Amino acid sequence: MDAFVTRKKRKSSPESATHGATATCADDASEESTDVKLAILSSLHPRIGQETLLDILLAHDGNVEATTRALKAPRLLKKPGASTAVPAQTSLRSFAISSNTAVASLSPKKAKLLSRKGTTLHLYDPRDVSDHTPCTIIHNFLPAEEANALLLELLEESKSFEKITFKLFDNVVSSPHTSGFYVGSYKELQEQKHEYVYNGSRMTDVRTLTPQLERVRTRVQEAVNREIEARIRTRYGGRKLKYQSPGPWSPNAAFVNCYNGPQESVGWHSDQLTYLGPRPVIGSLSLGVAREFRVRRILPTSTGDDGPDVDDNNKDSNDTNPDAAGQIAIHLPHNSLLVMHADMQEEWKHCVSPAQAIEPHPLAGNRRINITYRYYRAGFHPRNTPRCPCGVPAVLRVVTKKRENWGRYFWMCHAGNVPGKEACAFFRWAEFDDDGNPVPQNQGGTPAAAR
Numbered sequence: 001m002d003a004f005v006t007r008k009k010r011k012s013s014p015e016s017a018t019h020g021a022t023a024t025c026a027d028d029a030s031e032e033s034t035d036v037k038l039a040i041l042s043s044l045h046p047r048i049g050q051e052t053l054l055d056i057l058l059a060h061d062g063n064v065e066a067t068t069r070a071l072k073a074p075r076l077l078k079k080p081g082a083s084t085a086v087p088a089q090t091s092l093r094s095f096a097i098s099s100n101t102a103v104a105s106l107s108p109k110k111a112k113l114l115s116r117k118g119t120t121l122h123l124y125d126p127r128d129v130s131d132h133t134p135c136t137i138i139h140n141f142l143p144a145e146e147a148n149a150l151l152l153e154l155l156e157e158s159k160s161f162e163k164i165t166f167k168l169f170d171n172v173v174s175s176p177h178t179s180g181f182y183v184g185s186y187k188e189l190q191e192q193k194h195e196y197v198y199n200g201s202r203m204t205d206v207r208t209l210t211p212q213l214e215r216v217r218t219r220v221q222e223a224v225n226r227e228i229e230a231r232i233r234t235r236y237g238g239r240k241l242k243y244q245s246p247g248p249w250s251p252n253a254a255f256v257n258c259y260n261g262p263q264e265s266v267g268w269h270s271d272q273l274t275y276l277g278p279r280p281v282i283g284s285l286s287l288g289v290a291r292e293f294r295v296r297r298i299l300p301t302s303t304g305d306d307g308p309d310v311d312d313n314n315k316d317s318n319d320t321n322p323d324a325a326g327q328i329a330i331h332l333p334h335n336s337l338l339v340m341h342a343d344m345q346e347e348w349k350h351c352v353s354p355a356q357a358i359e360p361h362p363l364a365g366n367r368r369i370n371i372t373y374r375y376y377r378a379g380f381h382p383r384n385t386p387r388c389p390c391g392v393p394a395v396l397r398v399v400t401k402k403r404e405n406w407g408r409y410f411w412m413c414h415a416g417n418v419p420g421k422e423a424c425a426f427f428r429w430a431e432f433d434d435d436g437n438p439v440p441q442n443q444g445g446t447p448a449a450a451r
């Protein structure tokens with residue numbers, strides 16, 4: 001087994017060098033653990049079952065390149081009676097339970113090792129999700145009748161949902177799914193309509209939480225607070241992250257998304273920090289048709305640009321290589337609660353990509369309903385945050401692409417997202433205390449060019 005972890009890196013062979021991603025995977029894999037190697041092999045050879053892959057990997061001393069070469073040999077693939085069925089589940093946990101040898105060789109893993117350029121790692125098991133992503137998932141979260149009652153209520157609501165429109169460079173585009181926005185009280189509803197700005201516009205359709213949304217909010221709140229505590233204890237070394245709110249998470253708003261059919265989706269993005277503050281936690285409940293939620297790390301580059309030309313949905317409009325970090329797909333079945341933890345929004349992007357096929361749900365047909373419960377922090381109410389000279393509340397963003405200043409937060413003008421309006425040059429570094437509360441600053445901004 002030592003060979004799995006101590007083998008030195010080899011140079012690419014001329015053969016592998018002609019096969020871009022394959023060459024990279026094979027070279028880098030030589031020092032990694034069995035499960036990582038299996039994940040890579042599974043991505044390179046999706047038609048071959050994991051037990052077979054493990055057997056062949058073991059027979060080749062843990063050498064991924066040799067295993068790949070052997071797998072290309074026709075006798076292995078075309079053996080009469082040999083199964084080449086696509087496994088229903090390609091999760092790390094299933095690698096682990098498929099062989100005692102694999103269990104023995106498992107080591108603590110880092111997500112960055114697991115997903116690779118051009119590959120997608122599929123996670124089904126809650127332990128895999130919490131080990132390899134900044135999320136945790138609870139399956140069968142609500143009692144079945146409660147989940148169904150909420151689903152039916154929101155299917156009815158969703159009949160009047162609309163697509164969100166926003167400006168992307170010079171075009172006005174609309175989201176490839178519909179949504180509705182809910183808050184806890186009439187007062188909050190009025191504030192949302194008159195003080196908050198989203199994508200450069202005021203929201204006209206704001207609703208108060210329906211009875212089921214309200215009831216479920218309490219359950220989500222309790223579960224998410226438990227998950228936050230567990231995450232801090234088990235992953236953050238016992239201390240909350242810098243800027244993470246120390247208080248209990250108490251959701252006061254919910255975006256409800258409806259994906260009607262396999263083609264409806266949401267593109268790669270991070271959720272806006274403007275009203276949630278830094279290091280936010282989000283509780284995301286899925287109902288109806290099961291879909292894949294994909295996540296990937298944001299890779300900083302020396303040339304990356306976090307400047308004003310990036311739209312404020314933090315969409316990947318200027319990302320030329322969205323696959324560079326590899327992707328992890330988290331399976332979201334009906335009645336599952338996904339918690340996006342405090343290390344998610346600033347460091348990872350997520351999306352719900354179009355599906356090739358979906359399995360209709362008995363109550364929802366082709367529809368998937370998703371509720372993201374969110375905690376709008378008082379310190380980030382627009383009356384407490386900077387406003388730029390155009391009169392539009394500034395948006396809060398974080399440097400994620402440039403290595404220089406990576407992780408620094410800033411306020412910038414949002415008017416570029418208002419159709420027909422040009423953004424002004426308002427820019428100011430944001431300052432927070434350790435708990436993520438804004439530190440009062442004088443009002444002046446700095447021209448973007450002077451950064």
Ligand SMILES: O=C(O)CCC(=O)C(=O)O
Nearest residue numbers: 255257271293352370372
């Ligand atoms: O539908 C989902 O699971 C995710 C939705 C989402 O990312 C969002 O509303 O920001």
Ligand SMILES: [Fe+2]
Nearest residue numbers: 269270271350
């Ligand atoms: Fe999101």
